[in-house]
Amino acid sequence: MARIFIDGEAGTTGLGIRQRIEALPTELGFEIVSIDPALRKDSEARKAMMRQADVAILCLPDDAAREAVALGEGLGIRFLDASTAHRRAEGWVYGFPELDAGQPQCVAAAQYVANPGCYPTGAIALLRPLVKAGLIPSDYPISINAVSGYSGAGKSAIEAYERDGGPAFQLYGLGLQHKHVPEIQHYSGLDHAPIFVPSVGNFAQGMIVSIPLHARTLPGTPKASDLQRVLEEAYKGSEFVSVLPAESSLLGDSLAGTDAMELRVHGDGEKLLLTARLDNLGKGASGAAIQNLRLMCGK
Numbered sequence: 001m002a003r004i005f006i007d008g009e010a011g012t013t014g015l016g017i018r019q020r021i022e023a024l025p026t027e028l029g030f031e032i033v034s035i036d037p038a039l040r041k042d043s044e045a046r047k048a049m050m051r052q053a054d055v056a057i058l059c060l061p062d063d064a065a066r067e068a069v070a071l072g073e074g075l076g077i078r079f080l081d082a083s084t085a086h087r088r089a090e091g092w093v094y095g096f097p098e099l100d101a102g103q104p105q106c107v108a109a110a111q112y113v114a115n116p117g118c119y120p121t122g123a124i125a126l127l128r129p130l131v132k133a134g135l136i137p138s139d140y141p142i143s144i145n146a147v148s149g150y151s152g153a154g155k156s157a158i159e160a161y162e163r164d165g166g167p168a169f170q171l172y173g174l175g176l177q178h179k180h181v182p183e184i185q186h187y188s189g190l191d192h193a194p195i196f197v198p199s200v201g202n203f204a205q206g207m208i209v210s211i212p213l214h215a216r217t218l219p220g221t222p223k224a225s226d227l228q229r230v231l232e233e234a235y236k237g238s239e240f241v242s243v244l245p246a247e248s249s250l251l252g253d254s255l256a257g258t259d260a261m262e263l264r265v266h267g268d269g270e271k272l273l274l275t276a277r278l279d280n281l282g283k284g285a286s287g288a289a290i291q292n293l294r295l296m297c298g299k
């Protein structure tokens with residue numbers, strides 16, 4: 001039996017994790033231990049829950065996630081943090097099991113696992129294998145455009161969007177310092193920070209990350225098929241990530257409600273475009289958390 005405390009269970013990511021754990025076969029042996037909702041921000045009550053649990057999954061703002069880890073110190077509890085707080089922190093394993101062949105084992109053995117960000121999941125999945133294979137030089141000036149459903153902004157933004165309506169489409173983060181940039185740079189193996197331009201659209205769940213490349217600026221002027229082959233090899237046999245043929249258009253929300261991610265290489269010879277499509281709340285958050293939790297608990 002693995003006892004799971006979801007700190008932030010009432011939030012968007014927390015609820016998605018709870019629903020996914022409840023949908024798992026009971027013989028896997030996961031049990032959720034829930035805090036009294038009236039005490040959900042009470043440090044002593046949260047610590048008491050941690051004493052009862054094997055794994056705490058943190059679905060909290062960054063500062064509250066740091067506080068939760070401090071509360072659990074000395075209790076021997078394992079942490080899976082969905083926030084941005086520990087993705088580059090020492091002693092934490094990055095919970096993208098597809099990162100490298102040995103990553104599932106690293107996640108399985110870790111006390112502290114950081115769930116990846118939604119946008120970084122798409123960007124790193126596309127870039128890392130291509131940088132590793134030398135098709136994209138590590139010092140290449142990468143630009144990333146991305147669109148997310150509004151659920152990416154959390155519970156209060158979802159309530160406001162659904163009550164008052166929201167913009168059809170909005171670029172944001174135009175200071176180009178989005179919190180995901182360091183994570184994308186580091187795990188993609190890039191020497192320099194990419195330009196990352198996020199946007200939000202008037203749909204609840206879904207995400208497309210796209211990265212344009214000029215073939216003539218890459219070593220050996222590769223074709224779309226060369227990049228496609230490297231990605232196919234990297235994700236061969238993957239349960240959640242598939243590498244698919246190019247399309248002439250992509251809808252942002254077609255993977256909503258799933259834990260899948262689709263990668264594609266579009267191109268006409270000189271102009272190339274890498275795309276990743278996923279559900280920001282699926283492979284971008286709660287789905288990835290379940291994948292990591294099952295590895296951590298050997299289930």
Ligand SMILES: NC(=O)C1=CN([C@@H]2O[C@H](COP(=O)(O)OP(=O)(O)OC[C@H]3O[C@@H](n4cnc5c(N)ncnc54)[C@H](OP(=O)(O)O)[C@@H]3O)[C@@H](O)[C@H]2O)C=CC1
Nearest residue numbers: 008010011012013040041059060064082083152154155285
């Ligand atoms: N939404 C997304 O697409 C993704 C989100 N994440 C990350 O997951 C984390 C949670 O995000 P999300 O679920 O969207 O956010 P929400 O705002 O939907 O949920 C956060 C929850 O945390 C609770 N909370 C806030 N402060 C504390 C505290 N001090 N102690 C206990 N509980 C607290 C909130 O309580 P209250 O109900 O009072 O507001 C709320 O229920 C964030 O760090 C986010 O970056 C990761 C990947 C994708």
Ligand SMILES: CC(=O)N[C@@H](CCC(=O)OP(=O)(O)O)C(=O)O
Nearest residue numbers: 084117118148149150152153200
């Ligand atoms: C649409 C929207 O606002 N998206 C959020 C990203 C989601 C998130 O909170 O980031 P993590 O995936 O790291 O948790 C943002 O840009 O801040």
